[in-house]
Structures are given as structure tokens and as C-alpha cells.
Amino acid sequence: MKANHGTSKAGRRTVRPAKSRSTKWLLRLYVAGQTLKSVTAFNNLKIICEEQLKGQYSIEVIDLLKNPQLARDDQILAVPTLVRKLPVPVRNIIGDLSNTERVLVGLDLIGHSA
């Protein structure tokens, strides 16, 4: 997975593109190893975020294989799962995020752009 990232914990990689503006969007992507689906999901998410939320987001990627306990704590079943931690309310999107429109609906972004 490519991105400039600062590692906070094993298995967690944080993407912080801009520090100047306050981060309004906190997104977490749960994956299980470097599968095709998880790589696709990350890339799709990256593109969407760059288009819609440039400078306002941070992405945390969590590999459940390395940190299985988190699956329980965060109630993750399906993989990949994207969780919008902030802004509240929490929203979940599952899948490789290939359907951009559904991602935007899931993130509640369609209202913003339209």
C-alpha cells in the first residue's frame, strides 16, 4: 500500500495529507492481509478522498490478521470495511469501494457535492 504514512501501532497506518487544516474526516479501513480486494479498496478510497475531501481527512488502515482483537472491538465482519469514525454518526461501508457513488452515499458526501 502506497501512501505517506506514520505508523502509530503495529497494523495501523495513518495517512495524513494535510496538517494545515484541522482534520474533519477520520476514516478507518479494515482489511485482512494484502489481498486484491484490500489493495483495490485502499486505492479507491484514496482517489475518492482526494477528490472530495482534499486536506480534510485521515485514513487509518487496520490489518485484522495482525490485530485480530480489533475485529471484535470494532465489530467487523466483512472485509474490507470502511468506517467513518468522524464526523459522527459512525457509518460503515463494506466492499472494495469500486462503486464510487455508493461510497459517496455511504459517507454522506453526495449531499455535499450536489
Added chain:
Amino acid sequence: MSETDTQSQRKTLLKSRTNIQGLDEITGGGLPKGRPTLVCGGAGCGKTLFAMEFLVRGTLDFNEPGVFISFEETEKELASNVASLGFDLNDLLRRKKIWLEHIYIDRGEIEQSGEFDLEGLFIRIHHAIESIGARRVVLDTVESLFSGLPSPQILRAELRRLLRWLKTKGVTTVITAERGQGELTREGLEEYVSDCVILLDHRVNDQSSIRRLRVVKYRGSTHGTNEYPFLIDEDGFSILPVTSLGLNYSSSLKRISSGIPRLDTMLSGKGYFRGSTVLVSGTAGTGKTSIAAQFVEAACKRNERVLFFTFEESAQQLVRNMRSIGINLEPWMKKGLLRFHATRPTHYGLETHLTTSIKLINSFEPDIVVLDPINAFVSGQNQTEVKTMLLRLVDFLKMKGITAFFTNLTSADESIEITDVYISSLIDTWLLLRDIEFGGERNRGLYVLKSRGMEHSNQIREFKLTNQGIDLLDVYVGPGGVLTGSARLSQESKDDAEQLLHRQEIVRQQISLERKRKAMEAQIALLRSEFEAEESQALKVIGIDKARDERFTHDMARMAKSRMSDVLTKPARTVKNGKGIRGSTR
């Protein structure tokens, strides 16, 4: 199915014992080891409980830790739910014997975009199994996935993969599923879980509920195919397999008194067989309970323990009523030999009745069990169920060698034999009480309808309740038919009078005979004296003749001597020995 699966099936099927009461008997040793078992049923039929008990017993009894993946209830809810069954789940969780994991899915929060899989679930289950070294896994209502997550096609494929994966892990799995319309499960899970399918059912018949369990399928193993009633109570599941009891109990040759001496006589003089099943049936007010009470009293006097289930009267009322016929049961209750258990039959379902009865019997360990009356259970068309229940109870009692005493109320307008036909085959000794209406009064009659394995009387007896207990009397059987009560008494006194007359007649005849004999003897005496008189007369004449003869001979000899004759004349001798003398006596 993969190659290894087919190979492992050729070997003898390994089974995981459950120690759930009765289940191992039905399945011939438990659930298939290392494979998934599907438990399906409608809402509230006990799926979760079944699964939980499988896990708890597994870890407690077989040291196989278990993972419980709950898709519906939270950990807290589950722990408090099973606490009511006597399982301390929290302790097991602390000791890492059980791993509880609640999987929360809220459809409203989830959006789908593109392909996904359930690797997260796999990771969680894997993590749970590894954490405690689990050998057993429960997925409680895995179908919740379908309502929680989009894309059923993906879910189906993933479930199939999950089950295969669990098999490779070698864990024995129980998967629960809601019952669907026309199918076993709502999502057709039975297609994936092909090893063992158990169906739970919860029915309400005539306002009382019956739970049933059926093993729909058990690949590679024989299993009981019936519907088995089961219970959920403070000890968890108990399934009561009819067939597991069977007919292989030993029979006692010992006999016990019925408490009524005349009744014992009717039963070849010794009473009932110990461990047999006795039924007293009759119409209302014929004294069924009294016969039972008399039997109970006799048993308590022999220092035997009696458990008395009464379904129509309270214990106090029964004791009071029995006192009126001279049977005092109270001392035995105080002594602890007699225990009453009074419940209304409608209080709970048949299965619950059966199981509570069996539990009570197990704890009290009686020699004799009385059920008064069994027909109280029959309501509507549930005779088959009642029969099954009684059958199981009877089998259970016979295995334990406990004598069973049932009473049964039969309706007056039907033939007694027909009314009771549904239980007849269970009964060893069957006493029938009937009322005999005659001459404006109603009396009780008793006879032995059947009594297996002993010679018994075919006579009807009049049955009387006195304040000294029960008394049996011979009924009057005569040309006028069977008479009881005062009709019998009057007939008997009539008979007595007749008999008296008859006896007098005999005496009279005897006297006259004696008189005749005397007359005859007198006549004989007379004849004898006449004869004697004649005889003496005759002897006298003979004497005279003889003397004359001798005189004549003597004279002849003297004459010859005087004539100097040389030869004595012969004629004298001829006269003496021949005809001459007889002729002269005439």
C-alpha cells in the same frame, strides 16, 4: 465435498458426546465430531439454550472448551439467560473455558460498494478458537447475517466456505437457524450442513405447550427418528426418548398385598406383583381413590415409601376423606414415608408433568407411585400423547422396579373397556369398579379384569366402604341374577329361611327313619324269640325221642339177654342213625 471428507466418512464416525439428557441416546453417542450440526426451529423453541448447554457440558464434562458466537444476544444477556439454568457462565468465561462473542450487525449503518468477503468473521472465530483452545463452536443464528449484510450470494458462498473451514479446524460446531416456511431453515442452510440436522419444535395443544426434538438427518449414523418431547427447566434440556427405555427391565416375582385381604385372595392369594402396573378404573364415586389409599396404607405399614400424585384433590382433602373410611394417612406423612404431590393437570403440559414426576421420583425414591387419576390429563383428543406419556412413565417405573398404581375415571355412558383401551396394554393388573343399580339402590362391584402372570378370580365382588376400611363381599348369584346391597340381603334371608325349612325336613326324615329302624329291630327281636321258643320245644321233643330210643335199645338188649340170644338185633342201630329217628321226631 472434498476428498478428505469422503475418506474420513468411511472410517467409523466419531461422535462428540453432549451429555444433554437423552440426546446421546437418540443420536447414538452425540453429535458428529469435528463437523457442523444444524439445529433449527421456530422462535422460542430453545435453540440458543441447546447450543449453550452443548458448550457448557462440553467444557465441564469433557474438558472441551467452547466458543459461542452470538449474532443475536449480547454477552451479558446470554450470561444472565443461562444463569437461570444453573450454569455460571461468568465463571467459565473467567477461567477461559468458554469464549463468548457477540457479533453486532446493524443493517441501517452498512452500505455496500463492490465485492467483499467475511474474512473479518473468520478472523474473529479463529482468534476465539486459538485463545482458549476450543474444540467446540456455536454459531447462534448465523442467518442474522442475511438480514444484516447485503448481497445474499456473497453471504451464501462465504457461509459455505466458513463451514468447510470449521471442518478443517476439526471443531464440533453447532449452527442454529430459524425455521423457514416449508423449509427447515429460512435461508436453506440445511444444504450446506449436511452431516446432522436437528429440528426443535414448540407446539401448543389445548393451551399447553409441548416441545419436541427430531433428528432429521444424521449422515453416516443411525439415529432415533421419532419426535421426542423435551423440557427446559432449571437443569437445562432433558429429552425423553421413549425407545431408550425399552422393554428390557427385569420382573420381580415378589408379591405385595393390596391392603384388602379379600382382594389379595382374588389375586391368587398374594396381591399384586412388585414393580407391576395396577390400574383401578371405574365410574365416578366407585371408590378408586379409596382402593389406592388402602394400598398406600398397607405399603406404609410395611415401611415402604410412597409417592402420591393427586390431580383432583389437595393432599389435606384426600387425607380427610380417607379418614372417614378408617384409613389414616397422616402419621405416614409425618414419618416421611408418604409424600403427596398435588397439581392440576392443566398447570403445565404433559411433558412437564412427566419430567417433574420423574425428577420427584428420582429424589424421593419411592417403592410405590400412585397417580390419581390419570384421565385428568386427557383433554380433547390428546389420548395418544397421554398414552405416550404414561408409557414412558411406566417404562421408567418398571426400570426402577417401582410399583405403579393408577386410577382412572371412566365415563358412565361408554363401555369401560373401550374408554380405557388406550392404556390397557400398559397395565398388568386391572381392577374394575362398577356400580350396580338394582332395586332402587346403587352398590359397588369389583372384579379383576386382567392380571398378568397370575391366576385370578373371575368373580364379581361387592365392594363396601365401611368406617373400618374396604370390605369385599360375595355377591348373590342365583336364578334371579346378580344381586347386591339390600336385594342381596333380602335374597339371602329368603334363602336362609328356605334352608331352615330344608334342614327341618331332613331332621324329620332322619327321625322317621330311626323310627322305622326301631320297628324293624323290634320285629326282628320278636321273630327271634318266637324262633327260640320253637327251637327249645323241638329240642325237648328230640330229647324225649332219644330217651325213648335208648330205652327201647336197652330193653331189646335186656330182652335178648333174657332169651339168651347170641346176636344183638340190628334194627335198633338203624333206627338211631337213619331215617327212623327223623321220622319219629315228626
